[in-house]
Each structure stands twice: as C-alpha cells, then as structure tokens.
Amino acid sequence: MAQGFPESERIRNQTGGSTGSPLQFLVDRERLDARLAATERHNEWAGLRPGDWCAYLWGARLDQISTATLRDRLRNELLYRRVELNTSQITAEGLSRFTDAVRRKRPRFLIAYAYSAHLFAEHVIKEGIGDITFDAMITTAEVLMPETRRLLEKTFGGRVFNRYGCREVSIIASECDQHNGMHVHSESLLVEIEPDPSLPDGLGRILVTDLRNLSMPLIRYEIGDVAAWSKTAACPCGRGLPLLDDVRGRTTDFLIMPDGSRISGPSLTLVVADMSEVSQVQFVQNSEQSITLRVVPGVGYGEATRAELRKRLDLYLRGRAALDIQEAPPIASEASGKYRFVVNASEIK
Ligand SMILES: [Zn+2]
CATH class of the missing domain: 3.30.300.30 (ANL, C-terminal domain)
Known part of the structure; x- marks a missing residue:
C-alpha cells in the first residue's frame, strides 16, 4: 500500500458477498471515475446512453441501489433509470414482477448476470410472453455460454455484448459491435495471459495490472479466470484495443x-x-x-x-x-x- 496517500482520496472496497472470505482492497477516488467511464464507454458500444432506461438483473448485494426512500426513487426515475431485479433471490414470482416493471418502462437495454438473463429468457418463453424485446443486452459477472447468447438473441431480438470484469479492477474487457471477442480496456489495465499447460485449447491464466490505482497497486494480480488471446489480428471496428477471446471463467x-x-x-x-x-x-x-x-x-x-x-x-x-x-x-x-x-x-x- 502506498505511504502518505490521503485516506480521503481512497475508498475501501471488498470482493464477495455473504460467502467466502472477502478480499479487502482500496480504490483511489480518481480511479473510481475512470472505472465508471470505462463502463459507460462500453454501454455506448452497445448503444446505451446515459439517461436511457435499462433493465437490470443484478445479483451482487454490494451493487444494490436502495429504492427505499422517496429521494432514492426520484433519483432512480431521473438519473439511474433502472428497472431492477435482485437475482440473489430469483424466483418465478420475482421474474413475473420484473416482467411487469419492464412492460411499464419499456427499456431498450438489458444489463444482466449471464445466467440470470438465461433464466429470464426461459421464463419469458415458458409464460408465452412475446412483447419484451431489447435493442442490446450486456451480460457480465458470469461466463456467457454460447447457448445463453443464442437464447437471449432469439428471445429478445437484440445482440449480446459480453463484458468481463471483476470487483478489484472493474471492467477489464468487453465486446464491440463486431462480436469478435472482447477488447481489453488497456488505457488503465495491463492484461497478460500466463500459459498453463494443464489447460486445454491454449488457454492461460489471466494476470491483471491496474495502471491507475496508485494507493494500492495490484501488480500481475491473478484473478483466477482463464482465457486466450483472440486470433483475429485487427478488429474490423477499427478500435486498436487488444482482443481477448471469450473468457472461459474458472473452470x-x-x-x-x-x-x-x-x-x-x-x-x-x-x-x-x-x-x-x-x-x-x-x-x-x-x-x-x-x-x-x-x-x-x-x-x-x-x-x-x-x-x-x-x-x-x-x-x-x-x-x-x-x-x-x-x-x-x-x-x-x-x-x-x-x-x-x-x-x-x-x-x-
Ligand atoms: Zn472491435
């Protein structure tokens, strides 16, 4: 940890929810802004602009926005514009409530844990609901299985833009409109893939160095996920950011x-x-x-x-x-x- 860094300029954060032993870490205030900007940039790749209504299937308790008070509700109406279902307690009734809320606001975008989105699509099919569509869906937090991508695009019409990140450094890589793999957000992060012969298909272990978090640098930090670099030399979208093949997650x-x-x-x-x-x-x-x-x-x-x-x-x-x-x-x-x-x-x- 950096010495002499003002306590007011860094924020304590931790991994994990109610399970496991959470890892405590510190994030510079300035780095938090850069993280948010990286997320907004990827939202824009999918067509989602600040102020657009968006449906969320979100499980991490630490990410929850409280809508308990009038002030929180107003803030949500005017600023965040989220129609949200906490997927840590996903049930058929919860999905039905979420469906009703989506019908009221008609968001054009869905941001979701990949498997929660999968469950929502299955629910929509099972209930014979035909009027819920999205222009784009951003999946995150869990490995996006190919069958989930197919199911989501078939069910809701829009394209899936996969996103990969972790709580320690936030968004790491994400998919552009070419759907060719995920561009590394390398303005802030150095991503390396450490070869590991025990892994199949040329996969390696992901190491991340956060170049912007100065109060508590994470250097060659092993997240515990596996991936490979994309074989595509240059993405037709024109972005020069390196391309990761789909992240396979922790097998x-x-x-x-x-x-x-x-x-x-x-x-x-x-x-x-x-x-x-x-x-x-x-x-x-x-x-x-x-x-x-x-x-x-x-x-x-x-x-x-x-x-x-x-x-x-x-x-x-x-x-x-x-x-x-x-x-x-x-x-x-x-x-x-x-x-x-x-x-x-x-x-x-
Ligand atoms: Zn691209």
Whole structure:
C-alpha cells in the first residue's frame, strides 16, 4: 500500500458477498471515475446512453441501489433509470414482477448476470410472453455460454455484448459491435495471459495490472479466470484495443449436469445470498447426477431453511441432479482469498 496517500482520496472496497472470505482492497477516488467511464464507454458500444432506461438483473448485494426512500426513487426515475431485479433471490414470482416493471418502462437495454438473463429468457418463453424485446443486452459477472447468447438473441431480438470484469479492477474487457471477442480496456489495465499447460485449447491464466490505482497497486494480480488471446489480428471496428477471446471463467466453478450443460456456482451461491439463516455455502459435485450443498448454518437455521434452499436451487437443477443438503463447519477460501464455489467430491478430505 502506498505511504502518505490521503485516506480521503481512497475508498475501501471488498470482493464477495455473504460467502467466502472477502478480499479487502482500496480504490483511489480518481480511479473510481475512470472505472465508471470505462463502463459507460462500453454501454455506448452497445448503444446505451446515459439517461436511457435499462433493465437490470443484478445479483451482487454490494451493487444494490436502495429504492427505499422517496429521494432514492426520484433519483432512480431521473438519473439511474433502472428497472431492477435482485437475482440473489430469483424466483418465478420475482421474474413475473420484473416482467411487469419492464412492460411499464419499456427499456431498450438489458444489463444482466449471464445466467440470470438465461433464466429470464426461459421464463419469458415458458409464460408465452412475446412483447419484451431489447435493442442490446450486456451480460457480465458470469461466463456467457454460447447457448445463453443464442437464447437471449432469439428471445429478445437484440445482440449480446459480453463484458468481463471483476470487483478489484472493474471492467477489464468487453465486446464491440463486431462480436469478435472482447477488447481489453488497456488505457488503465495491463492484461497478460500466463500459459498453463494443464489447460486445454491454449488457454492461460489471466494476470491483471491496474495502471491507475496508485494507493494500492495490484501488480500481475491473478484473478483466477482463464482465457486466450483472440486470433483475429485487427478488429474490423477499427478500435486498436487488444482482443481477448471469450473468457472461459474458472473452470472449477461450474456444476456439470448429465446433459453436459454447466451451472455457474457463483450464480447459485447468489441465489441463497440473502438468507440470513445461511452463513456460507459450497457445492460439491459427487457425480453428474449428484450434488451436495454444504451449508454453514447461521442464526435461525432449521428445517424451513433446508426446504427453502431446496426450493430455490431446484429452479436451477430442474431435476437433472439429486441435491443433498449437509451442514458443515466454516469453509476456508483458497490462499488467494478467492472462494471456491464448487469443489469436486475427491477434493474433500
Ligand atoms: Zn472491435
């Protein structure tokens, strides 16, 4: 950490929500502005301008905007213009409410956790809703599976603009209107891909150096995601920013279903993040047909909690795998401070 940096010029932040051991870090106020600018720039690549209404399917509790007070509501009406569903408690009723809100405001854009957007599209199809379309959809926070991209574009009409980032450095790379891979926001970030022979398809581990956060520099910081550089030499859009191939995410963070599809562990974890009776969860893949949820009980944990967990998670598992719920002692993070959302049964001692 830099010495002599005024405390008032940096802001404390942390990774993770109610699960895992959060990593604490500091962001310069000036860097926060640059991060916001990078996000706005990518919004504009997708056609979204400040002042446009936008639908949000957003799970991170730390990102929530409170709409409790009149002032907050006015601020949302006039400034942020968000129609929002907190996807940490996604249910069919929640999606129906969200559908009604989208119908009232008719936003032309959707910004969403990739898997939440997938669930919303499935809900729209199941309910036979035909009047919700978007000009563009920005997906983030989770790996965008090709089938999710296809489903979203077919269901809502617009194109998907994928975005990759993390809480520590915010937006890292994002897709332009050529949909050729993701341009690295290299004005602020140096991204390296460290070769790793244990990974398939020439993938490597992503290392990020934040060139603008001076009070607490992150140098060759390993995020824990894997990717490869794009083979496209120059993007036809004319932007000179280097191109990443789609980020494959943490391969270990996925539950694999018998039909070969993968469910993101982080997204499942967010599904239960608002339950105060649950202090921590981790998924264990025993086999493709069998999943164990390890739960560290919180205050008030009991049979009703187990039933609620089962109800919420069944929305994702859809009967494809059996779910066993087991109470567990506190679960440690990896040495990097990153939490393992999914582990294989063979890794449990
Ligand atoms: Zn481009």
